[in-house]
Amino acid sequence: MGRQLSELAHRLAREVEAVCRHCLSNGRRQGRYWTVGDARNTPGRSMFVRLLASPKGPAGKWTDAATGEHGDLLDIIRESCGLVDFRDVAGEARRFLNLPRSASALSSKVVHNKALAGSPEAAARLFAMSQLVAGTLAEAYLRGRDIAPFCTDGELRFHPHCYYRSDEDTETEIWPALIARVTDLNGRITGVHRTWLDPHGFDRVRLGKAPVDTPRRAMGDLLGNAVRFGTADEVLTAGEGIETMLSLRCAAPTMPMAAALSANHLAALQLPLTLRRLYIARDLDAAGDLAVAALTERAMQAGVETIALSPQLSDFNEDLRAFGLAALRAALRIQLAPQDVVRFIHRGTAR
Template sequence: MRRHSASELARLLADSITRLAPELLPHGKKDSSEWRVGSLAGEPGQSLAVRLSGARRGVWADFSSGERGDALDLVASCLFGGDRKQAMAWAANWLGLSETTSTMPVQRRPVQEKPSNSEELDREAQQRRAKARRLWHDAPAGIAGTPVEAYLQGRGIDLRALGRAPGALRFANAVWCQEVHRPLPAMLAAICSPSGKLVAVHRTWLAQSPSGVWAKADLKNPKKVLGSFAGGCIRLWRGASGLALGMAPQNEMAIVAEGIETALSCAIACPEHRVLAAVSLSNMASLKLPDTITEILVAADNDTGNPSARKALDAALSQFAQQGRTVRLAMPEIQGRDWNNVLTQHDEHKGPERP
């Protein structure tokens, strides 16, 4: 019997994903075209979504941890601690493609026990926050001449057009990456609470190619957040007023995007406006903004075809409107694109289109 490749097994598993997902994650629930569960440990919840139908069936993402992959990755992550070789053997057996019928020992992720009282919860949150603050303060201020500046330029974001680099970004030469079990260079972004206190740090691990080009590291999850940040955001650009978010002038308009690169692309296109990165779509609806910001332009990615993303986006739009703000939505015309794609494809002499 011939040996099947990883891509073949992933495709065959995806074809049987409506049977596989409930078996791997039995405490999940079907939500439209997705199987939703709390995490790879399998507890009830909504953070992890597995696509059950369509061209993307078998694709999954954990919106809390940032982990994602195909159907074979799901087997590896749920049962074998990420080991794809063991997952391939299990998959061949499960699909009836193997001559052996022996069972394999699995390494299911344990469901994290929640602390029994609020004091323990507070202590854990404080420890993560303290770790995030140490990481941030240990990194030198400013990104001029660092790999962060080179990485952003490679994404079409030339901060010289703004006259200065956002203070919310820093470069750290060695940040521990659990995925590869060693430190890697990283772009750091400060996530601040509504009061302006640093509560979490967003990490984007970077790598340099043999030709000297800096880009995101080749990881399953090159971006992760350290610390809890509900309601907070990355304050990337202050706009024409130059004032801190808490001092935003009356009747100001702010641009809110999901990710850092998209937000910075909007700042390049519309430097007169304040620009904020919500870090995630699920957090966008939780943003706490001053009442003086009376108009919000949401610079969204075109995630057409992704019901969960659209649901989170609509929730944010609705929440801003309920707060009495004027809300506008700007989205690239092409499916799968974001405003950074628009920026990089536009002629540099003409400048990017305004969202």
């Protein structure tokens, strides 16, 4: 039975997106992954199914960032169909493999081409084609959010004509965009994050973002990776948004920081083996609390001390804009370990 299940899992992996569309219909494709709430097809985004093989594993493998559960497509069939006996799971898998594919189930050629469009290679090309932030609309956007561009460490760039589509059925638009490089622990680029910008400049309603449905999107291999500012050794501060982490970086310019881009990705962030103390910058919402709890548990299991950093308002960029840099630095100073205050605030802000 074990060999038969292994063969079935391998066959299912060849049609992984069709399996996801059939069993996880409450989810959606995001780059190289299918995202959904869990293996029982609950709406949400905490579970990631790999649509293409990568150095991290074969196609069809999945991880639930909220619970740490993982498995293959047979597990998805079991959970989504409410099955218990593996013979029933195998029967359902065989039935699915024998079904004719609907027009919405993409052929392997189309899946391959779409994956290339959202691959790490495509992300690296987009970043390479972008220009430095200085003197661009991206710099104006950052300054509008009270972020000094010197904090970005070259991880951000600007593209004046970045493609945008709200969904597969709409026409492509072109907007200027802030491009952020997503890397793994070895510094290899795995993806990019795009923030489309309003060409008319910064405003206090949309905070400078373009008037589109989803002005922030990421592409590439994101799970476990992050936009990294500085190189972490024993100390790292991690959080969700780019602007959140850059706000803290303005207060402590030499402290290594990582923006995981979402609460779910923060929970799954890969930590350096040299890490001894992890600060987690909270966003004050339910998703942020779950992410902090999940990452704290993982860090503690690895023997890493964890300290949560809490803003006064919803996030640290809102604090920076509302109260100013000096107040943010003072609030950060009382939350850090004393040795890190000396290392990253007293020395880092002596300029």
